[in-house]
Amino acid sequence: ATEKYNGAKEKQEKLQKEISTIQDNVARGQQDLNKLRDGLGSMATAQYRSGGLDPSVQLFLSSDPDDYLDKASTLDQLSAQQVEGLKKIQDKQRELAQERAEATEKLKDLASTRTELGKKKQEVQGKLAEAQKLLNSLTAKEKQELADQQARADRSSAQRVELGGNAKGSGFAGAAFSAAQSQIGKPYVYGSTGPSSFDCSGLTSWAYAQAGVSIPRTSESQANIGTRIYSTSDLQVGDLVFFFNDIHHVGLYAGGGQILHAPRTGTVVRYESMSTIGGPFMFGVRV
Template sequence: MASHRRPKQPSRARVTVLTTAAAAAVALGSQAANAAPTEKPSKDEVKAKVDKLYEQAEQATEKYNGAKEKQEKLQKEISTIQDNVARGQEEVNELREGLGSMASAQYRSGGIDPSLQLLLSADPDDYLDKASTLDQLSAQQVEALKEIQEKQRELAQQRAEASEKLKDLSSTRTELGEKKKEVQAKLAEAQKLLNTLTAAEKAALQEQEERASRDSGRQALTNPAASASGRAGAAYAAAQTKLGSPYVYGATGPSSFDCSGLTSWAYAQAGVSIPRTSEAQANIGTRIYSQSDLQVGDLVFFFNDLHHVGLYAGNGQVIHAPRTGTVVRYESFSTMGGPFMWGVRV
């Protein structure tokens, strides 16, 4: 017979807990509904974050430039080594043919020397390591053997060097790809932040930068030393012709530039070859640590890791390619975003 038990009633304590939890959930939900939405960052906050991302992108850009320069250098070195190996192998083949001719003449005159016959089908090193062989060969044959041996050693060394450089080239290409991705990621993140601004806010930021650049340009042009002569003056004059040219990472002109691309291009117009990257440029010429000692056209470096460079324009101003989204322009030392480290007179 079925049992007819009354269902167990929840205890008073349990009801109290459940009621309290429900009330808390309702209260939290009400608070969440009434909470103010996350405030949109201000124009100045966005600018500060974007400037930091652009700084990081430029750091990666200079690493990218260094890897690219190294890749090009390795490619040239490998090509030169491979050409040398090819020529060396031709010389070895010619020397072997010469020994073959000696052997043929020896055979026609009464039989080929067994040592020479073995030589033509094996490595000459085996013979030169055995003194008993040398006394069976003519002086001319011994010299030919020594020359072949030396050539083969050179070829082996060059092939080993080429092999190591090819490995280095492979790792450099990997680094180049990684730095390129890093730059692109930073730029994409900066663009995402900029897209949160209204059209009016973007226009205000652009006008602010353009006004600052115009002011810097006027200050630079009032400097009597702006007509500096010599190669520094010629480099500065070349850079002035590129005012308004867009910044593009990895670019070295003539229509777009990154920071070290502009300085290396400008000095090239003055007939002076300087390194490609800002870090390398910082280690040439004569260092100038005091701003008061700078002359127009000197290279000037900013930030502790020297990832940014421009040309001194006088009156505490610099002409440079700042970052993505900007153009070659004048700017005051005080607004560079990083400390002045030193100048270099080339």
């Protein structure tokens, strides 16, 4: 649910940037169009002062230059400079109309994406509420067993830091892994990309960004980059590793059958054995 939320959020941010760019282009284009029209106005003024306004220039200043240009029979009444000026206006008007239409479509898409984002957020919050309700229903003994299990996982992570924390990868993967190591102990928060908290794909995208490599935001998108590795024996430190059939969880390979990841709500960034993730290993990706 978190990764679906992340995907909707990423799409919203992308659309907002695209719309902003188009709107800036439209604003600049309108300024250019105004300048072209001002130039035509100056030409008409000069003609008027010199003894009258040429009928062709009156058409030239028409609010519908497309219609005027289509009247080929009048083109021979214009100078080459006038024809060029009018065509520039015509091209600019068409360009602006196209950009405005594109912005309108993207604004519609943005509205539906925002609605989708709200639904995904409710889904995440609903699942968290269900989990909390289940947790609250546990007996004291069950809660203690759960706490002991969490403590063992934390100790395992700490031992991994002490005994194998010097694992090094090469190149960008090594740099990304080192960056992720610096975040051990930071809490898992859904939708978070650091540096104070992370979700699973937030950690991996942040870590690679520290290495100077931009990778997609969500686990599903991250699974479609680089070179896939299906055998765990071929994995190298810093490779992305994906779990579950729908690829909704990702971490960084830490060597020795361990990964460094942000597991889930209620946990922190830590090392963990790939065998205890709770879902099958699908493949790795070397960026």
